[in-house]
Amino acid sequence: MQSPIRIGLVGYGFGGRFFHAPLIAAEQACDFVGVVTTSPERRAQVAERWDRPSYDSLEHLVRAGAEAVAISTPAATHVPLVRRALELGLAVVCDKPFALDAASARATVELAEKLGRPLTVYQNRRWDSDFLTLRALLERGRLGTLVRYESRFERFALGQAVPLAGGGTLLDFGSHLVDQALVLSGPVASVYAEMHRRDDTKGLDDDVFVALTHRNGVRSHLWGSWRQGAPGPRMRATGSTGTFVVDRVDGQEQALLAGTTPQSEGDRWGREPEQHRGHVRRGDVIEPAFPERGRWDLFYAGFAAAVRGAGPVPVDPWDAVATATVLDAALSSAREGRVVQLS
Incomplete structure (x- = not known):
């Protein structure tokens, strides 16, 4: 050993x-x-x-x-x-x-x-239960070919300061949102973004929307917010034959905040309760999607x-460079009000 x-x-x-x-x-x-x-x-x-x-x-x-x-x-x-x-x-x-x-x-x-x-x-967040479940569904062909991916980290903290340590919502939440989108659908061809800044946030953004068009044609729509009183679904991924929807965010963060760890929980770590599982939907047909175990411990x-x-x-640290490149383009798009093309 x-x-x-x-x-x-x-x-x-x-x-x-x-x-x-x-x-x-x-x-x-x-x-x-x-x-x-x-x-x-x-x-x-x-x-x-x-x-x-x-x-x-x-x-x-x-x-x-x-x-x-x-x-x-x-x-x-x-x-x-x-x-x-x-x-x-x-x-x-x-x-x-x-x-x-x-x-x-x-x-x-x-x-x-x-x-x-x-x-x-x-x-x-690559090891979130919802993200691992989506990847498993795509690999098994339950959604067909991915067409559009929607992902949200939305919280309600109106009146509270945006955490300065994260560098603003685009960098903080966007780092995870864009990374997941790149893992799913690969390099990006164009970026469009909208951004809101509050006067009391020292210039930091507290609400962003980013639209990515990937080179393979998939579109990723990403939301990050500290002022959303009615958060949308955590994730909605639309394929050619079905859509995966999950409302709640992965529970590993709350588990750590509560003082539990992979060591204390053992095989129970990262397992989502049945009421938090997502669904595969095809019109009126709704099928449960058994959640993959969240594995931050890996x-x-x-x-x-x-x-x-x-x-x-x-x-791979070069993945972080790719994410930063997209975030740079998103910042330019929001400032200039245009779609930014990436070579």
């Missing part, structure tokens, strides 16, 4: 505390070394929850024996921290959005390749294997 990878975490805000630390600690192929944070409050939280030390910097983490690191900090700090971690010899997981623009994303991936370091991006197992040379990283 290969030894666990010694991995640390940079940042212990919302993402680090709920989406990374529990999954790292639950993974047998990982040895959770500790957290880089200088906040006294967060250091106390780390010590209380995980009984792990906190470190002042990436350099101190390396001295403690770390060989890999997960970076979960505000979006604007991702590229500098990833580059420094790579230069220190660490394998890296970076939270989304990977970078604020495609040029920065591309340069960072090229640096990782030059240095020969494993680099991946935390696109955990991400760090895959990353550990990649660090040991036993497989590819869970998410």
Whole structure:
């Protein structure tokens, strides 16, 4: 058996505390070394929850024996921290959005390749139950050929500030929405987007719509919002012979927020209750779609294997460059009121 990878975490805000630390600690192929944070409050939280030390910097983490690191900090700090971690010899997981623009994303991936370091991006939503179920339905031919894909991350937080750490709704929610669309339907030929900004969000967008036309002809319609009082279906995928609809978002986020982990839940982890399952519809004919198990727990197992040379990283970092390219085009489209063509 290969030894666990010694991995640390940079940042212990919302993402680090709920989406990374529990999954790292639950993974047998990982040895959770500790957290880089200088906040006294967060250091106390780390010590209380995980009984792990906190470190002042990436350099101190390396001295403690770390060989890999997960970076979960505000979006604007991702590229500098990833580059420094790579230069220190660490394998890296970076939270989304990977970078604020495609040029920065591309340069960072090229640096990782030059240095020969494993680099991946935390696109955990590829392992959502609803997304895995849709892919399984398409593979089994239950929908025919995909024609249009509709996907939403919509929440109601009117009057509350849009989280600054994510860089705005387009970068925060859009990173997942676009990544899933690219996994399903491949490269994009054109992008159209609409965006709303509130005066109290420091210039950040709080509501976006993005329409993608893929090179294979599939159209992806994507919504992200912090001010939607009546969220639409989480996902609606229309094929040539049927449509898959699921209303509710995958439950793994809520499970982590409630304090459960893959370690505590075992085989129950990621299983959606029957009342949350989606359906395949053909007019008046409605058939249940048995939900695939959500598997966020597979991400760090895959990353550990990649660090040991036993497989590819869970998410190819060049996929994050492709996503950033689409998001750049969406921003230009929304600003200029035009359809942006991608070569």
